Amino acid sequence: MRTWQEIAACVVAGERLSAQDALILWQEAPLWRLAELATDRKRKISGDKVFYNRNFHLEPTNVCVFNCKFCSFRRPRGSAEAWEWSMEQMQEQVRRYVGSGVTEVHIVGGVHPEHSLDYYCSLIRNVKEILPEVSVKAYTAIELSYMIHRAGLSVKEGLHRLIDAGMDAIPGGGAEIFDEKIRENICPDKGSTKEWFEVHRAAHELGIKTNATMLYGHIENLEHRIDHLMRLRELQDATEGFNAFIPLKYRNFGNSMSEIGEVPIIDDLRTLAMSRLILDNVPHIKAYWVMYGKQTTEMALKFGADDIDGTIDDSTKIYSMAGAEDQRPKMSVEQMLQMVERAGFRAVERDTHYNEINNIK
Ligand code: V47
Secondary structure, eight states, X not given: OOOHXXXXXXXXXXXXXXXXXXXXXXXXXXXXXXXXXXXXXXXXXXXXXXXXXXXXXXXXXXXXXXXXXXXXXXXXXXXXXXXXXXXXXXXXXXHTTTTSOOOEEEEOOOOOSSOOHHHHHHHHHHHHHHOTTSEEEEOOHHHHHHHHHHTTOOHHHHHHHHHHHTEEEEOOTTOSOOOHHHHHHHSTTXXXXXXXXXXXXXXXXXXXXXXXXXXXXXXXXXXXXXXXXXXXXXXXHHHOOEEEEEEEEXXXXXXXXXXXXXXXXXXXXXXXXXXXXXXXXXXXXXXOHHHHOHHHHHHHTTTTOOEEEEOXXXXXXXXXXXXXXXSSOOOOHXXXXXXXXXXXXXXXXXOTTOOEEOOOO
């Protein structure tokens, strides 16, 4: 077995990490060394740039056919806290952004029992009619798999319909943890790991870029995290379809796993750095500021992240309902620029496809 110092030297030389070496590095390398290794790797890919975008979320409903133990967002139909926005209400939400400079709408919500594929397609069409210049990053693989199978179509046929309606990219949600036993425990009735990969592979084959996430810091261990990252690396080798990876820290407020607690920030930083090192073929590692909070996000930039997501404009409830610091998450471009500068990098506005937008004042 190699020592962490030997493994670190191999990482510097550009050698790909095996699962066994990744575990040793993860467990034994000091935090400062992981920071150095991950930052070196980040610099090779994105130099001194850290990306952000101007975006908002649409969350059509928090009613969901699945009942994941970690979820603080879902409400049973008929509950006072359940919402099911009408198409008109969502059009109204989208109209607020006319002329605002947003470049991306991220649509994600509960897996509604009755919404059809046509409904999801017309939601995208309506967004594009109001904001023709934006990209629509829509629906997790779990939502997609459900709506497409319900329509009696193959995954590729369903994706074709959504692409025709204007879907530009697919977010990374629903991945949770790929290990089937852990998944069975934390989200027993949810769409499977196999379904998640089927959708992402099909999207990549159709030329649609997607993101990937990992929900960590609950009952999984480091081997499960490494296995998760290795499965993503394998698909990326085959398709090159992932734009970004987003590690999602389990937040424990208001769900049925609350007794587990949350992992310390040092674990978040090590996880980011190791994600950057294991996923040597995924260009962008995102520190999602809404989930970490602003201070941890600033630190995360020293651990291999090169993206912080966007302005959000208080449009998502998933993390505020799970106990994140920002109960009304919102960041101005100015605040983002300052955060990135304080961390010693250069903020660059991007669109969904990571094309740079040159309008920084
Ligand atoms: O799949 C739900 C996670 C995800 C909790 O692709 C929780 O750019 C922590 O995927 N604690 C949805 N996490 C959000 C998501 C996402 C977010 C930002 C950017 C992108 C992107 C994707 O949120 C779910 C689940 O893994 N989640 N509940 C919780 N209590």
